[in-house]
Amino acid sequence: MTETTGMTDTGTVEILDGREWTRICDYEQLTPGRGVAALSAEGQQVAVFRDRSGAVYAVDNRDPFSGAYVLSRGILGSRAGVPTVSSPMYKQVFDLRDGRCLDEETAPDGRPAVLRVWPVRIAQGSAS
Amino acid sequence: MTTEHRPRDLVLVGHGMVGQRFLEAFVEQPGAAGWRITVLAEEPRAAYDRVHLTSWFSGTSAEELSLTPAGFLAEHGIDLRLADPAVAIDRAARTVGCASGTVLHYDALVLATGSYPFVPPVPGHDAAGCHVYRTIEDLERIRAEAQSDGTTIGVVVGGGLLGLEAAGALTALGLQTHVVEFAPRLMAIQIDEGGGQLLRRKIEDLGVNVHTGAGTQAILTGEDGRVRAMGLSDGRELPADLVVFSAGVRPRDQLARDCDLPVGERGGIVVDERCRTRDPHVYAIGECALAVDGKVYGLVAPGYAMAETAARSLAGELRDEHHFTGADTSTKLKLLGVDVASFGDAHGATEGAVDVLYSDSRSGVYKKLVIGGDGQLLGGVLVGDTESYGLLRPLAIGGKPLTTAPGHLVLPAGLAPASGPVALPDEAIVCSCHNVTKGEIRAAVAEQGCATVPEVKKCTKAGTGCGSCVKLLGAIVADELAAGGVTVDNSLCEHFGQTRSELYEIVRVAGITGFSELLDRYGRGGEGCDLCKPAVASILAGLAGGHILDGEQGALQDTNDHFLANLQRNGSYSVVPRIPGGEITPQGLITIGEIARDHGLYTKITGGQRIDLFGATVDQLPRIWRRLVDAGFESGHAYGKSLRTVKSCVGQTWCRYGVQDSVGLAIELELRYRGLRSPHKLKAAVSGCARECAEAQGKDFGVIATSAGWNLYVGGNGGMTPRHADLLAADLDKETLLRTIDRFLMFYIRTADRLERTSVWLERIEGGLDHVRQVVLEDSLGICGELDSLIDRHIACYQDEWAAVLADPDRLRRFTSFVNAPGAPDPTVTFVPERDQIRPARPDEDGRVLTPALIAGPHLEVHSA
Numbered sequence: 001m002t003e004t005t006g007m008t009d010t011g012t013v014e015i016l017d018g019r020e021w022t023r024i025c026d027y028e029q030l031t032p033g034r035g036v037a038a039l040s041a042e043g044q045q046v047a048v049f050r051d052r053s054g055a056v057y058a059v060d061n062r063d064p065f066s067g068a069y070v071l072s073r074g075i076l077g078s079r080a081g082v083p084t085v086s087s088p089m090y091k092q093v094f095d096l097r098d099g100r101c102l103d104e105e106t107a108p109d110g111r112p113a114v115l116r117v118w119p120v121r122i123a124q125g126s127a128s
Numbered sequence: 129m130t131t132e133h134r135p136r137d138l139v140l141v142g143h144g145m146v147g148q149r150f151l152e153a154f155v156e157q158p159g160a161a162g163w164r165i166t167v168l169a170e171e172p173r174a175a176y177d178r179v180h181l182t183s184w185f186s187g188t189s190a191e192e193l194s195l196t197p198a199g200f201l202a203e204h205g206i207d208l209r210l211a212d213p214a215v216a217i218d219r220a221a222r223t224v225g226c227a228s229g230t231v232l233h234y235d236a237l238v239l240a241t242g243s244y245p246f247v248p249p250v251p252g253h254d255a256a257g258c259h260v261y262r263t264i265e266d267l268e269r270i271r272a273e274a275q276s277d278g279t280t281i282g283v284v285v286g287g288g289l290l291g292l293e294a295a296g297a298l299t300a301l302g303l304q305t306h307v308v309e310f311a312p313r314l315m316a317i318q319i320d321e322g323g324g325q326l327l328r329r330k331i332e333d334l335g336v337n338v339h340t341g342a343g344t345q346a347i348l349t350g351e352d353g354r355v356r357a358m359g360l361s362d363g364r365e366l367p368a369d370l371v372v373f374s375a376g377v378r379p380r381d382q383l384a385r386d387c388d389l390p391v392g393e394r395g396g397i398v399v400d401e402r403c404r405t406r407d408p409h410v411y412a413i414g415e416c417a418l419a420v421d422g423k424v425y426g427l428v429a430p431g432y433a434m435a436e437t438a439a440r441s442l443a444g445e446l447r448d449e450h451h452f453t454g455a456d457t458s459t460k461l462k463l464l465g466v467d468v469a470s471f472g473d474a475h476g477a478t479e480g481a482v483d484v485l486y487s488d489s490r491s492g493v494y495k496k497l498v499i500g501g502d503g504q505l506l507g508g509v510l511v512g513d514t515e516s517y518g519l520l521r522p523l524a525i526g527g528k529p530l531t532t533a534p535g536h537l538v539l540p541a542g543l544a545p546a547s548g549p550v551a552l553p554d555e556a557i558v559c560s561c562h563n564v565t566k567g568e569i570r571a572a573v574a575e576q577g578c579a580t581v582p583e584v585k586k587c588t589k590a591g592t593g594c595g596s597c598v599k600l601l602g603a604i605v606a607d608e609l610a611a612g613g614v615t616v617d618n619s620l621c622e623h624f625g626q627t628r629s630e631l632y633e634i635v636r637v638a639g640i641t642g643f644s645e646l647l648d649r650y651g652r653g654g655e656g657c658d659l660c661k662p663a664v665a666s667i668l669a670g671l672a673g674g675h676i677l678d679g680e681q682g683a684l685q686d687t688n689d690h691f692l693a694n695l696q697r698n699g700s701y702s703v704v705p706r707i708p709g710g711e712i713t714p715q716g717l718i719t720i721g722e723i724a725r726d727h728g729l730y731t732k733i734t735g736g737q738r739i740d741l742f743g744a745t746v747d748q749l750p751r752i753w754r755r756l757v758d759a760g761f762e763s764g765h766a767y768g769k770s771l772r773t774v775k776s777c778v779g780q781t782w783c784r785y786g787v788q789d790s791v792g793l794a795i796e797l798e799l800r801y802r803g804l805r806s807p808h809k810l811k812a813a814v815s816g817c818a819r820e821c822a823e824a825q826g827k828d829f830g831v832i833a834t835s836a837g838w839n840l841y842v843g844g845n846g847g848m849t850p851r852h853a854d855l856l857a858a859d860l861d862k863e864t865l866l867r868t869i870d871r872f873l874m875f876y877i878r879t880a881d882r883l884e885r886t887s888v889w890l891e892r893i894e895g896g897l898d899h900v901r902q903v904v905l906e907d908s909l910g911i912c913g914e915l916d917s918l919i920d921r922h923i924a925c926y927q928d929e930w931a932a933v934l935a936d937p938d939r940l941r942r943f944t945s946f947v948n949a950p951g952a953p954d955p956t957v958t959f960v961p962e963r964d965q966i967r968p969a970r971p972d973e974d975g976r977v978l979t980p981a982l983i984a985g986p987h988l989e990v991h992s993a
Contacts, residue, residue, distance in 0.1 A: 025948055029947060031682060031683055031942075032683060033656075034682065034683045036947040037945060037946050037947065038946050038947050039946050039948060039949050039952070045954075048947070051655055052644065053655075062956075066697065067971055068699035068956070069957075070699045073690065073695070074658070074687065075657070075662070075683075075684075075686070075687070076655060076656075076683070077623075077654075077655050077656050077658060077661065078623075078654040078657065079657065080622070081654065083655065084655075084657070086657065088686075088687030089695070091658060093657075093658075
């Protein structure tokens, strides 16, 4: 669920948090191929990424395999055309579009290894 | 009607290599089921690998040398009685009496008593300080004595295989070592005059004093009854604190003599081609037996063959081809780092035999092939370069006329046309320890689906004996796989079809400076991944330079490099300042202590002589480093695939044994290579003497001081598959040492695969250690100038990564927990106290958050509950 409304280097990165679009940071603050961690309005940790083509993704920052809040520090990549991030902890790879883990279906706690995904957009002009 | 069968009793006397092999072969026979097996062993431990006994000195444990698989004895109901040797055999009653007093009945008796070391009956031969070299217990005694005060000179009597091994061990134990050999040359049985001369020179170059043509007349003792000197037949007196006799072995046939079994004139229990003695109920195998060809074999391979023969014979499965009528006595070994091999008719004793000889004293290579009248290879001697041994030995055993000109077979690699394993016929025996032919290896690949060398080893047992054929084995397996249409994919990942070393060459030659450029021009598209990105980052760091976090490079770094710190289990980081050579001032220690206290960090001394500070959050890293950098500390690069530490012992500055300044050299090496990115992390060490307190032989490169300079070892590592380093060059002056390490490292960085340690690289690279030695010492590839200039540039361009980050607000920007809440700590990073410090809280624990507010306070309060 990615919505990019522009490929320019300006604008504000926002996620749909509950019913509101919440500001994360300026688009140019994102390094292509890398992520940042942010706090959602609900107090959740979100990992926000920008890939080298300019697309932006927002997923849960918690790594289901280690329980640590570190996914924003992972390396972006692609696997068979699917945009991915690999966990910096034990290197499991996740699909950035739907949060599914491509390596293992189940986390050690028995729950499905799927990250929450936030709709994200780059808003031009007004930075609310 | 049923017939009651009582199990028959089989008693094996001796649990050495051959005894164990007999057991393994016997239990596999279909006829083995009806036997109850008892083993009588003299030694206090089960069978172990005596061939590699010397490796015990270099750290191989007795457990690792063990040849008895866990559970083997129990699985087959074998009753092994350790330290309870047989003392008498009553053939009429068919009983064996043991030292413990037990008397065992047997239906079949197998003698595998081996041999005992021959000690010349010279006066004083049993004085304190005299040893033999046969069991682990012997080695324990030798080591204890060599390391005791007042023991400085060791003398080995006997310049054969084992004598030279013993000499190597004594040298490694730090003794000044002499070898006394009665024959006019070393290894007189295996090698010829020319090879012997070269071998002598090489052994002497390693600091061992060689006295040939000298007999031992007496061991002279001091007033305390201990060895003091050795009297030689030429009248000389050689000072000695420790003597090791290695003057050959004699068959242990006393048990057989005592029960009137025939023995040979010079010992050895007479056996037939089924390995049976004159008594059909008694067999003898291995070094205690005299085979039908009139020989007592002192090598393990013939012993194994006899073990198989006896096992089949006893189980009623013996066919003519299993008869033991003689064996190959080829040997290949590495003595003190000198390669020596001899095979077949090495002395040209066959009538009409002629020689083909290649000798290069300058590079220390001597090769002789003995060719028969019909053009077949009969045998040969190789000193200094035994690369072709694996190929030549089976050719010699095959006995067919050579299809390759013999001259080509002795020329050094590169000068001769390639003659790979393709030249071998299917019946050529590749592994002589287990008698495995090339045909059987090919069948294992083609018919039984083995795709790797370990699989073939498991399936055929080839390569699991002395290991000298493993390289040839690998080549045959690769050939066979290729013939079957299997191609090995060396692609780095789905984004690059090249190997890491190929990408390195592309980046170097094409002058690529960025990941996108490389991917667009030479990749397969896509975004890249966590395999190729860090690998390319490492290549760019070495060739393109610049700060590793700048521009596009920043996005490629593995997580640790990205934050210039080491990620720990709860998302916190550890910080490791560089402490070159492990040398630190009291003020430096205090500063580190104060920083750790003020930030509430857990501290630990690492295995690499560093102080590790744990528990820092991303936001704290710049503040911690600000103080470290201000106090003069640099990044320790503990996060990178790069040089980690150069460990050192205290060296001659303080130590009474040290012969060089190991701390000074360790500091110099660490500063020289700090920040050098490589395919895998690099560790090094410098020891000030052969006592090796810095464990330099377990490192990627290790330096050990000698009285004449520095010995350089390469390719060692700890980890899951530990490996001892190999001696690359000896007695180097410092300038040559530095250049040699420079070139070794750059050659490794240039040609290794992703995450390939130096140890694995050294074993994989074609030509192995010899090739690396030629490249870095003789510039055989003509690239040393380039390698030198790369290192020179690395040294000139070095900058401390953390100091550079602190000086740049843009680089500092990423060190926040949350992009939209700068200054807010990460509430999920929590700690609990343990042993007066902190550790990460587990999910079920209510941990305390380490907040920046703590910095104002003196320290995190910790109570051990």
